[in-house]
Amino acid sequence: MAFPVKWYSNAMQGAPSLGDTSAGALAALLKAVLVTGFGTLTINSLVWDATEGAAKATIAGGHAYLQDSVVEVGGASPAAYNGEHRVKKVSSTEVWFMLDGGNPGGAASGTMSMKVAPLGWTQTFESGDGMVAIYRPANVSExxxxxxxxxxxxxxxxxxxxxxxxxxxxQLVEDVVDINTYTLISDVRWPATGRYSDKRWDLIGDPQLFYFLPAYAASNYQSMFAFGYIKSVRPGDRYHAIMMNYSSNSADDASRRWSLTAGQTNTSYGTFALSFDDTSYRHLARPHSQLFGTSGCWFKGLFSRFGTGMSVPNAADNAFYMSADPIMVMETGNHLRGFLPGIICPFASVSAWYRKNFSNLPALPDKIVRFVSATYVESSVNGGPTMLGFDLTGPWR
Known part of the structure; x- marks a missing residue:
């Protein structure tokens, strides 16, 4: 089965570390998630579990694969066990996953393995040490x-x-010839390590865009960054790529001192990604005209940001409200360029829901939603994290 959306976190089997003080950790993380997959383990037995209506893989040494994630199985016979599958259930040594065709007709044999499936992007170039690389969606026509x-x-x-x-x-680049030969569109920064934090991270994406939410600095908050293509309203749009980036290009910016905690000054190392009507630290590769030069952009929502606006529960009906309507992406000149795929806007933040998945919410039947918290302002003194949701099922387009 093809899975249009996949999600990843540092808690998964064999997940790459965001790193501490060494170069190369972020590059290795992105390669593992986007291209190769990670966390390969040997499957000791693989059978059809009629009670669960799913395949059951046993990994005698234990594992950390997570429910709702997508795994890739290889080396099994019958071949129906192989390929990418959504995890239905886990125990400490077992993984149940769904099969499109149901019972393959018997237990599997062979040298069998399982790993967390990659997002399916293309790495067009990579340096010898793996620290410099260029990525794009696999299907550039889309x-x-x-x-x-x-x-x-x-x-x-x-x-x-x-x-x-x-x-x-x-860097946003085009006209790529090799790792060092290209046309530069923009040059910004992302946090390269999880220094001073617990180094947790989440990444959710589809074949054209991914959101990356790393924790870094002493406040230990996650912030949201992104690269990829929004859902454009312009026919034939070739430059609707968005970048959400860090607030400075200087690691020596004294106003963004990672070693300081949320109660101190000089802790402006968050981002405005979850605030509406703010153009800070985000841009599109070109305006709708397709002429040279990046375009500023901002997001439109009902309240001032994700995760705010209403009490929980809402007193009149004891409900929790959120919007699954697409988030509008406006570009300079008050033009609607398109929509942010895959994002759900809750109208409140519930700390107990952070980094948890929910299936079949009343307003979103047949969907899996993951809630994550991230910063909505730069200063860790003036505002901590707020909650947003991601549609893990898709499709986003």
């Missing part, structure tokens, strides 16, 4: 002309001299 180039080397200035930050270069 997306556009823009690729993402990451430079996660220990380049001059990637790390702050006085515990300020650790940053990777994230």
């Amino acid at each position: 997306s556009g002309n823009v690729s993402l180039r990451i430079d996660n080397t220990a380049y001059s200035g990637w790390a702050g001299a006085s515990n300020f930050g650790y940053l990777a270069k994230m």
Whole structure:
């Protein structure tokens, strides 16, 4: 079965670490998620479980695969067990996953393995040390002309001299010839490590866009970054790629000192990604005209940001409200360029729901929704995390 949306977190089997002070961790993480997959383990037995109506894989040594994630099975006979599958249920040594065709007719044999399935993007170029790479959606006819180039080397200035930050270069590029030959569209930064935090992260994406939510700095908050293609309203749009980035290109920015906690000054290392009507630290590769030059953009919502606006529960009906309507992406000049795929806007934040998945919510039948919290302002003094949701089922388009 093809899965149009996949999600990943640091809690999954063999998940790559966001790293601490060494260069290369972010590049390795993105490659593992986007292209190769990760967390390969040997399956000791694989059978059809009629009670669960699903295949059951036993991994005698234990595992950390998660319910609702997508795994890839290989080496099994009958071949119906192989391929990508949604995890239905897990125990400490077993993984149940759904099969499109039902019972394959018997237990599997062979040298069998399981891993967390990759998102399915294309890596067009990579440096010898793996710290510089260029990525794009696999099907460019459905997306556009823009690729993402990451430079996660220990380049001059990637790390702050006085515990300020650790940053990777994230560049929108086109006309790519090789790893060092391309046309630069924009040059911004993402956090390159999880220094001072517990290094948790979430990544949710489809074949054309992914959202990355790493925790970094002493406040231990997650912030949202993104690259990929929005759902454009313009026919033939080739430059509707969006970038959501870090608030500075300088790891030595004294106002963004990662080692300081949320109760101190100089902690403006969050982002405005979850605030509406704000153009900070986000842009589109080109305006709707397709002429050269990036375009500023902002998101429109009912209240001021994700995760706010109503009490929980709503007193009149004891309900929790959220919107699954597409989030509008406005570009400079008050033009509607398109919509942010895959995002759900809750009208309140419930801390007990952070990083939890829910199936078949009343307003979203047949969907799996994951709630995550992230910053909505730069300053960790003035505002902590707020909640947003992601549709893990899709399709987003």
